[in-house]
Amino acid sequence: MTCLQPPASPLRRLRQRPTAHDVARLAGVSQSAVSRAFTPGASISDAARQKVAQAAQALGYRPNLIARSLITERSATIGIALGYMENQFYPAILDALAAAFGRVGYRLLLFTQGPYDDTDPMLEEVLRYRVDAVLVASIRLTSRFAEECAKANVPVVLINRRTDTDVVSSVTGENGAGGGRVAAFLAAGRHERFAFMAGLEDSSTSREREEGFRLALREGGLAAPVRVVGHYDAEAARAAAASLLGRRPRPDAIFCANDHMAFVTIETARAEFGLEVGRDVSIVGFDDVPLAAWPSFALTTYSQPIQPMVQRVVEITLGHLAHGGSGPVRATVPGALVVRSSARLPA
Amino acid sequence: MTCLQPPASPLRRLRQRPTAHDVARLAGVSQSAVSRAFTPGASISDAARQKVAQAAQALGYRPNLIARSLITERSATIGIALGYMENQFYPAILDALAAAFGRVGYRLLLFTQGPYDDTDPMLEEVLRYRVDAVLVASIRLTSRFAEECAKANVPVVLINRRTDTDVVSSVTGENGAGGGRVAAFLAAGRHERFAFMAGLEDSSTSREREEGFRLALREGGLAAPVRVVGHYDAEAARAAAASLLGRRPRPDAIFCANDHMAFVTIETARAEFGLEVGRDVSIVGFDDVPLAAWPSFALTTYSQPIQPMVQRVVEITLGHLAHGGSGPVRATVPGALVVRSSARLPA
DNA sequence: TTGAAAGCGCTACCAC
DNA sequence: GTGGTAGCGCTTTCAA
Numbered sequence: 001m002t003c004l005q006p007p008a009s010p011l012r013r014l015r016q017r018p019t020a021h022d023v024a025r026l027a028g029v030s031q032s033a034v035s036r037a038f039t040p041g042a043s044i045s046d047a048a049r050q051k052v053a054q055a056a057q058a059l060g061y062r063p064n065l066i067a068r069s070l071i072t073e074r075s076a077t078i079g080i081a082l083g084y085m086e087n088q089f090y091p092a093i094l095d096a097l098a099a100a101f102g103r104v105g106y107r108l109l110l111f112t113q114g115p116y117d118d119t120d121p122m123l124e125e126v127l128r129y130r131v132d133a134v135l136v137a138s139i140r141l142t143s144r145f146a147e148e149c150a151k152a153n154v155p156v157v158l159i160n161r162r163t164d165t166d167v168v169s170s171v172t173g174e175n176g177a178g179g180g181r182v183a184a185f186l187a188a189g190r191h192e193r194f195a196f197m198a199g200l201e202d203s204s205t206s207r208e209r210e211e212g213f214r215l216a217l218r219e220g221g222l223a224a225p226v227r228v229v230g231h232y233d234a235e236a237a238r239a240a241a242a243s244l245l246g247r248r249p250r251p252d253a254i255f256c257a258n259d260h261m262a263f264v265t266i267e268t269a270r271a272e273f274g275l276e277v278g279r280d281v282s283i284v285g286f287d288d289v290p291l292a293a294w295p296s297f298a299l300t301t302y303s304q305p306i307q308p309m310v311q312r313v314v315e316i317t318l319g320h321l322a323h324g325g326s327g328p329v330r331a332t333v334p335g336a337l338v339v340r341s342s343a344r345l346p347a
Numbered sequence: 348m349t350c351l352q353p354p355a356s357p358l359r360r361l362r363q364r365p366t367a368h369d370v371a372r373l374a375g376v377s378q379s380a381v382s383r384a385f386t387p388g389a390s391i392s393d394a395a396r397q398k399v400a401q402a403a404q405a406l407g408y409r410p411n412l413i414a415r416s417l418i419t420e421r422s423a424t425i426g427i428a429l430g431y432m433e434n435q436f437y438p439a440i441l442d443a444l445a446a447a448f449g450r451v452g453y454r455l456l457l458f459t460q461g462p463y464d465d466t467d468p469m470l471e472e473v474l475r476y477r478v479d480a481v482l483v484a485s486i487r488l489t490s491r492f493a494e495e496c497a498k499a500n501v502p503v504v505l506i507n508r509r510t511d512t513d514v515v516s517s518v519t520g521e522n523g524a525g526g527g528r529v530a531a532f533l534a535a536g537r538h539e540r541f542a543f544m545a546g547l548e549d550s551s552t553s554r555e556r557e558e559g560f561r562l563a564l565r566e567g568g569l570a571a572p573v574r575v576v577g578h579y580d581a582e583a584a585r586a587a588a589a590s591l592l593g594r595r596p597r598p599d600a601i602f603c604a605n606d607h608m609a610f611v612t613i614e615t616a617r618a619e620f621g622l623e624v625g626r627d628v629s630i631v632g633f634d635d636v637p638l639a640a641w642p643s644f645a646l647t648t649y650s651q652p653i654q655p656m657v658q659r660v661v662e663i664t665l666g667h668l669a670h671g672g673s674g675p676v677r678a679t680v681p682g683a684l685v686v687r688s689s690a691r692l693p694a
Numbered sequence: 695t696t697g698a699a700a701g702c703g704c705t706a707c708c709a710c
Numbered sequence: 711g712t713g714g715t716a717g718c719g720c721t722t723t724c725a726a
Contacts, residue, residue, distance in 0.1 A: 016500060019703055030713040035705060043711060060498055065475045066416045067703035070718045075413060077456070077476075083442070086637060091438035095430065098459040107476065108457040109424070112445040128412045129424075129454065151407060153363060234637075263641075271642035290433060290581075294610075295618035296643045366719055377697040382721060392695060414719035417702045 018059040027055035038063045069130065078317065079131035081111045081122060084138040086234065087260040088289035089304070093137065093159065096310040104318065106132070127152050133317050135159060155320030157313055160304070162204040162330065169320065169328040171312045173286075173304035173335050175205055179212025181337050182255050182284050182302055187220045188346035191253035191282060194225035195244050197265065199232040199257040206232075206257040209286055213255055226251055230261040237261040241268040245281070252281060253343065259285035259292050259301055266297055266342060282343035288335070298340040309333045365406040374402035385410045416477065425664070426478035428458045428469065431485040433581065434607040435636035436651070440484065440506065443657040451665065453479070474499050480664050482506060502667030504660055507651070509551040509677065516667065516675040518659045520633075520651035520682050522552055526559025528684050529602050529631050529649055534567045535693035538600035538629060541572035542591050544612065546579040546604040553579075553604040556633055560602055573598055577608040584608040588615040592622070599628060600690065606632035606639050606648055613644055613689060629690035635682070645687040655680045 020034040027034070029048055036042035037052035055061070069075045078101055084090055098108050109131055111122050123145050126134055134149055137159040146168045149156045158170035186194065196213055199206035214224060228244050230237035237256075241264060244251055256262035262285030269275040269283065277283055278298070285292060288303035312331045319326060339345070367381040374381070376395055383389035384399035402408070416422045425448055431437055445455050456478055458469050470492050473481055481496055484506040493515045496503045505517035533541065543560055546553035561571060575591050577584035584603075588611060591598055603609035609632030616622040616630065624630055625645070632639060635650035659678045666673060686692070 021703080031704085032706090032713060032715095033711090035703095036712090039705085045711060048711080060495075062471065062475050062499070064417075064477060064703055066413055066422060066477050067718090068705070069413045070411075070417055070703080070720085071705045073718080085438040085442040088435075088438075091432040091441075094438075094457075095432040095459060098457050102459065107472070110441075110445050110455040110457055112442060112449065124409065125454070128409050130411060130413050148407075152409070267642050291638075295614050368719080378720085379697060379699095379722085380695090382719095383696090386721080390695060395695080411719055414702090415721070417704085417719085418721045420702080 017064075018061045020061070020063070022059055023052060023055045023061045026059060027051040073130075074132055075130045076106055077109050077129065077131050078106050078133045078135060079111055079126040079129065080108045080135040080137065081126070082135075082137045083112050084232065087138070087232065087258065087287075088291055089160070089259070089287045090138050092289065092306050093310065096306050097135065097313065100310045100314045101317075104314065108135075123148055127154065132321060133157065135313065135317070136161065153324065155317060155324075157317050157320075159309070159313060160205055164204070166328060166330065169316050169330065171309055171316065171331045171333060172205065172208075173309070173333055174302070175208035175286075176212035176215075178286060178302035178335055178337075179209040179214075179255070180216035181212075182286075183213045183216035183220065183222075185300075185337055185339070185346070186253040186255070186282060186284065186343065187217070187222055189253075189282065189344045190347065191344070192223070193249055193251045193253065194223065195251035195254045196225040196227050197230045197237065197240055197244070197254060197256040197261055198227065199230060199261070201229065203232070203257075209255075209257050225255070230256065230264070232258065232261065234260070234264050237264040238268050241265040242272060245269055245273045245275070250281065253284070254281065255284045255286075257286060259287040259289045259299060261285070262299055262301065262342075263291065263297055266299070278341045278343060284343050288338050292338070292340070298342055300340045300343040301338050303335040303338050305333065305335060364411075365408045367408070367410070369406055370399060370402045370408045373406060374398040420477075421479055422477045423453055424456050424476065424478050425453050425480045425482060426458055426473040426476065427455045427482040427484065428473070429482075429484045430459050431579065434485070434579065434605065434634075435638055436507070436606070436634045437485050439636065439653050440657065443653050444482065444660065447657050447661045448664075451661065455482075470495055474501065479668060480504065482660065482664070483508065500671065502664060502671075504664050504667075506656070506660060507552055511551070513675060513677065516663050516677065518656055518663065518678045518680060519552065519555075520656070520680055521649070522555035522633075523559035523562075525633060525649035525682055525684075526556040526561075526602070527563035528559075529633075530560045530563035530567065530569075532647075532684055532686070532693070533600040533602070533629060533631065533690065534564070534569055536600075536629065536691045537694065538691070539570070540596055540598045540600070541570065542598035542601045543572040543574050544577045544584065544587055544591070544601060544603040544608050545574065546577065546608070548576065550579070550604075556602075556604050572602070577603065577611070579605060579608065581607070581611050584611040585615050588612040589619060592616055592620045592628070597628065600631070601628065602631045602633075604633060606634040606636045606646060608632070609646055609648065609689070610638065610644055613646070625688045625690060631690050635685050639685070639687070645689055647687045647690040648685050650682040650685050652680065652682060 020031045023034045024031040036044040037049045133155045156168050162170045228240035230240040266277050285299050285301040288301045292299035316329045367378045370381045371378040383391040384396045480502045503515045509517045575587035577587040613624050632646050632648040635648045639646035663676050
C-alpha cells in the first residue's frame with residue numbers, strides 16, 4: 001500500500017490552515033482568482049467568485065492578512081499608546097476609537113507603558129509591528145518618538161495632548177477657553193479664594209487649562225489662584241486636596257485639571273474635612289466623564305465630548321494615510337460648561 | 348552623466364524603509380547574518396553582530412515583524428474581544444493584561460463589539476489577523492466562535508465568563524462561593540428581606556453568583572430573594588433599583604451581580620428615595636473595583652483580584668501556545684469579602 | 695560561524 | 711475576466 005500523504009515540501013511545517021492555493025485547487029481556478037474573489041472591487045466573474053466562495057467555505061479558508069500586509073505595506077492596524085485607565089476618560093475614548101476605526105477597517109494594537117521605564121523601547125516595538133499610524137493618549141512621549149515615527153513615515157496623532165512645536169497632529173479640547181469659562185462661572189458665583197490643582201507639570205493640557213483660568217481671573221480683577229499639583233494621580237491628588245483644604249483661610253473654589261482629580265478632591269472634602277461640596281467649597285473639573293453626572297458627585301465641569309474628538313482623530317489619521325505628505329493638523333474640539341451642583345451657582 | 352539611481356525593480360513601490368538586504372550590503376555581510384543578529388540566541392560572532400548593529404543604526408533599520416510572522420506563523424499578537432468599558436473592572440483588567448502580555452512579548456489587538464450586530468463578523472476578522480490566541484472578556488460569544496477558533500487551532504481564554512460545556516478555557520472569580528459568603532454576611536447582619544439584581548440572563552457569572560446566594564439563604568432558612576434584572580447596564584440597573592426600592596415592604600438587603608450595578612443602586616437609593624445606604628438599606632456588590640473603596644460608596648463587595656486573574660490568564664494562554672494540544676483549563680481565582688459600610692454589619 | 699537559496703501566502707502585474 | 715509569474719522581507723534549511 002503506497003503512502004497517500006503528499007511528500008512534505010522542504011520548509012513546510014505541520015501546516016493545517018488552508019491557503020489560497022488549496023482553495024484554488026478545489027475550486028478549479030487559479031490562485032489569482034482566489035485572491036480576487038476576496039478583494040472587493042476586483043475584476044472577477046460572479047461564477048468564479050461563487051466557486052471560490054464555496055471552496056473556501058468547505059475548507060474553512062480565511063485570507064492571511066499578514067501575507068497581504070507584507071505586499072501592500074499596510075497592516076490595517078493602528079498602534080495606540082495609552083495608560084492611566086483609572087481616569088474614565090481614557091477607557092471611554094479607547095472604546096469609541098476602536099469602534100470608529102473598526103468601521104473604516106482598522107484595528108487598534110495596544111501599547112501600554114508596560115515594562116518600560118522609558119517610552120522609547122515601546123517606540124521600537126510599535127514601529128516593528130508596522131502599524132499604519134500611531135495614536136498617543138495619556139502618555140508622555142519623548143520628542144524622539146515623534147521624530148522616529150516621522151522618519152519611518154508613520155503618522156502620529158496626539159489625543160488630549162500637544163507638543164510645544166507644531167510637528168505633530170493633535171486633537172484636544174478647549175483647554176484655554178474652558179479654563180477661562182470656569183473662572184468666569186466661579187467669579188459670577190462670588191467666589192473669592194481660588195485654587196488650581198494641576199496635573200503633570202509637563203502636560204500641555206494642564207498648562208493650558210491653568211493659563212486660561214489664571215488669565216480670566218486676572219482680567220476679572222480677582223486674586224491669583226493658589227496652586228497645587230495632583231499629578232493626575234489619585235493618591236497625589238488626595239494629598240494635594242488635603243493641603244488645600246487645610247489652609248486658612250480655606251479656598252472657596254477649586255478648579256481641578258481633570259474630573260478624576262476633582263472626584264478625589266470631593267471625596268477628600270467630604271470624608272476628611274466634613275465639608276459639603278457646593279456650599280462650603282466649590283469644586284470644578286474638566287472632561288465630563290460619565291461619573292460626573294452621577295448624583296453623588298454632580299460635578300460641574302467643562303466637557304470634552306468623546307464622539308466629536310474621536311471623529312476628528314479618525315479624519316486626521318485617514319487624511320495622513322491618504323496623502324502622506326500633508327502637514328500636521330492641530331484640532332480643537334469645542335466643549336461646554338456643564339453646570340451641576342458641585343460649585344455654587346451665580347445668584 | 349550617467350544616472351546614478353538604481354533601476355527601479357518591477358514591483359518596487361516608493362519604498363523608504365530599509366530592509367535586511369540594505370543593512371547586509373552596508374555591513375558587508377549576508378542578509379542571513381542580519382537576520383541572525385536580530386534573533387536572540389542565534390549563532391553569530393560578536394564581530395558580525397557588531398557590524399550589523401552599526402549598519403542598522405545608520406540606516407534606521409527595524410526588522411519587519413510582518414515578514415517574520417509570515418514565516419514563523421506566530422504574530423506575537425493576541426486578540427482581545429471586549430466592550431462594556433463603563434464598568435471599571437474591564438479597563439483595569441485590560442491595562443493589567445496588556446502589561447502582563449507585554450512582558451512576555453505579546454501585544455493585544457483590540458476587538459470591540461464595533462459595527463457588528465452579531466459577534467461573528469468579528470470572529471472572521473480576528474482569525475484573519477492570525478492572532479496567536481483570543482481573549483474574551485465581557486462579550487457574549489456564540490458557540491460558533493469557540494468552535495471556529497478551535498478548528499483554526501487558536502486557543503481561546505474567557506475572562507470572567509464561562510461556557511456551559513467544558514470546551515474552552517476560562518478564568519473566573521469565586522462566583523458561587525462569593526454569592527454564598529455575601530448571603531452569610533447579610534444574614535449575620537439580621538437582614539430579612541433579600542433581593543438580587545441579576546446582570547444578563549445568559550451570563551454564567553451572574554447565574555453562578557445568584558445560585559450561591561440563593562443556596563446559602565435557603566440553607567440558612569431565610570426567605571428567597573426578590574429578583575430583578577439590571578442587564579449590567581446603568582440605565583437598566585437604575586430602573587431595576589427603583590422598582591426594588593419602591594416595593595412595600597422594601598427589601599433591606601440588595602446583592603447586585605457586580606459593583607457597577609451596585610453603584611447605580613446606591614445612587615438611586617440616595618437620590619430618588621432619600622435613603623441612607625448601610626442603615627436604611629444594605630447594598631453589596633461583586634468585583635471590588637477601585638471606585639468601591641471611595642468613601643462616597645464604601646461598597647461592601649466580594650473581590651475579584653485583578654493581578655491573580657491576569658496571572659492565570661497569561662499562564663493558561665502561554666500553556667496553550669506551548670503545547671497546542673492541551674485541553675481546556677477552567678481556573679477559579681479566590682477572592683474575599685471586603686467589608687465596608689454600604690451594608691449593615693453583624694452585631 | 696557563515697552565505698546561498700528556498701519559500702512563507704499573498705498581491706500586482708502582465709499577457710492573453 | 712483570467713492564469714502565470716515575480717516578489718514583498720524575512721527565517722530556515724543546507725553545505726561550506
